[in-house]
Amino acid sequence: MKDILRGFVELHFKRPVEVSYSHIRDLLLLSLFLDYFGLDNPLGVYVLELYPYMIHEFHLWHRSVGLERGGLGFLPCC
Amino acid sequence: MLLKRLVFFGGKGGVGKSTLSCAVALRLSQIDKTLLLSVDPAHSLSGILGMPVGNHIKQVKESLFAIELDAQALAEQYAQKVLSALGELLPSVSSGIREYAKYLKSSPTAQETAVLDRLLDYCQEFTYVVVDSAPTGQMLRFFETAHMVEGWYAFLHKVAKERHKVESFMGREDKLIGLIQNRKERLETLLHVLREKALVFAVANEEPLSLQEAKEIRERLRDMRVYMVLNRWHSMECDCIKVPETERPYGLEALEGFRVEEIVEFVLR
Numbered sequence: 541m542k543d544i545l546r547g548f549v550e551l552h553f554k555r556p557v558e559v560s561y562s563h564i565r566d567l568l569l570l571s572l573f574l575d576y577f578g579l580d581n582p583l584g585v586y587v588l589e590l591y592p593y594m595i596h597e598f599h600l601w602h603r604s605v606g607l608e609r610g611g612l613g614f615l616p617c618c
Numbered sequence: 619m620l621l622k623r624l625v626f627f628g629g630k631g632g633v634g635k636s637t638l639s640c641a642v643a644l645r646l647s648q649i650d651k652t653l654l655l656s657v658d659p660a661h662s663l664s665g666i667l668g669m670p671v672g673n674h675i676k677q678v679k680e681s682l683f684a685i686e687l688d689a690q691a692l693a694e695q696y697a698q699k700v701l702s703a704l705g706e707l708l709p710s711v712s713s714g715i716r717e718y719a720k721y722l723k724s725s726p727t728a729q730e731t732a733v734l735d736r737l738l739d740y741c742q743e744f745t746y747v748v749v750d751s752a753p754t755g756q757m758l759r760f761f762e763t764a765h766m767v768e769g770w771y772a773f774l775h776k777v778a779k780e781r782h783k784v785e786s787f788m789g790r791e792d793k794l795i796g797l798i799q800n801r802k803e804r805l806e807t808l809l810h811v812l813r814e815k816a817l818v819f820a821v822a823n824e825e826p827l828s829l830q831e832a833k834e835i836r837e838r839l840r841d842m843r844v845y846m847v848l849n850r851w852h853s854m855e856c857d858c859i860k861v862p863e864t865e866r867p868y869g870l871e872a873l874e875g876f877r878v879e880e881i882v883e884f885v886l887r
Contacts, residue, residue: 554788561784568777585693585728586767586801587774588700593793 569594569601621741621815622650623885628751628835629821630828634849636662637867638821639750641876646885647682650745654684657733657760658752661686668869679870683744692732694723730763738808746885754831758838761812768809771802817885818844824854845884859884 570577572587572594602610625642627635636656640663643654653675656663663686664671667678673688697719722728740747751757778795785792818839820832836844846858859880867876 558784558788561780564777564780564784568774568781571774571777585697585722585725585731586771588697589801590794590797593797 565597565601569598573598619742619811620651620745621747621811622745623747624741624811624816625746625748625885626751626757626816626818627749627821628754628757628818629847630831631753633821633823633828635819635821636750637666637873637876638819638847638849638861638878638881639748640666641867641873641878642881642885643682643684643746643748644679644870644873645878645882646746646748647679649886651681651743652683652746652748653740653744654678654682654748654750655737655740656684656686656750657689658750659689663750666868666873687733687736689729689733690723692736693725693728694719696732696735697722697728726759727763730760731767733760734764734808735804738804738811741811754835758835761839761842764805764809764812768805771798771805774798775802813841816842818842819847819859819881820844821847821849822858823850824848824852847881 572590599610625639627639627642629635636658639654639656643652646652654663656671661671663684667684669678670676671684671686673686673691675683675685678684698716737747737749751760775795775798778798782792782795818835820835822828822832832846836846846856847861848854848856848858849861850863851860852863861881862877864872864876867873
């Protein structure tokens with residue numbers, strides 16, 4: 541019963557909040573992966589150390605925008 | 619932090635900034651532990667000090683140390699270090715990482731980052747750090763990069779903070795904000811050092827082009843303390859520090875005879 545309740549809260553209250561904030565995730569990923577879009581990212585070197593933590597999110601993200609494969613040679617997530 | 623003063627020498631090629639850096643570092647080392655650091659890709663410390671220096675810290679005298687930084691090698695090391703964490707997470711990507719690090723090392727921004735990163739380490743270990751800078755354009759870019767990165771990191775931090783709120787609301791762990799915070803703090807320390815403890819000596823000769831470049835340094839680095847130095851001074855009148863010409867100031871003994879008292883005074887002030 542508890543699980544069902546938790547699932548209900550998750551689905552009906554928490555998820556919509558997350559979805560409504562998805563633009564923040566997009567903005568963050570865009571700033572980190574500018575060169576992925578062929579845009580110049582002269583400061584990309586400063587975020588190199590963040591990539592290991594972003595790889596999973598990056599994978600979900602490129603799938604969500606309709607790209608089957610990540611296509612980053614040095615960051616093969618799928 | 620041990621550092622009391624971070625001293626930069628800049629100016630047109632051939633005005634004698636490397637020689638001045640060596641002479642000033644030598645004087646400062648009589649007071650406390652000093653590092654003489656060359657970031658000019660065309661290093662000349664070895665020739666001036668009369669001994670091989672190279673890419674590792676070398677003890678020149680009791681409390682004088684010198685190094686000629688190889689920015690390219692540093693950038694490659696930096697990329698390797700950072701990316702090796704990725705390699706540990708996903709062993710399959712390590713060859714890709716090596717490839718990427720090779721490609722990064724020729725990026726000017728990567729090189730500057732690596733040098734700035736290393737400079738901060740040296741500031742913890744030495745009381746005086748004297749930097750023999752690259753020619754003017756590159757030196758100005760160096761300072762501009764540091765400032766540009768600060769703004770960009772502030773933006774990234776803001777976005778990451780918002781995301782952190784969402785993540786913790788969803789009951790998930792978020793490591794990213796901590797990492798960005800660390801990096802941001804390191805940068806802030808560096809910028810603090812540059813603002814509070816750095817002095818820039820813009821070196822020129824009695825010759826219009828080099829004077830013009832020295833003035834340009836002073837104009838472009840408005841928020842830093844910049845002093846004009848006239849090296850190989852004969853008779854010209856100007857409102858700047860004057861260093862008279864010395865015949866063949868090469869080797870440690872000859873450098874001690876170099877008349878840089880006035881510059882040292884500014885550093886100790």
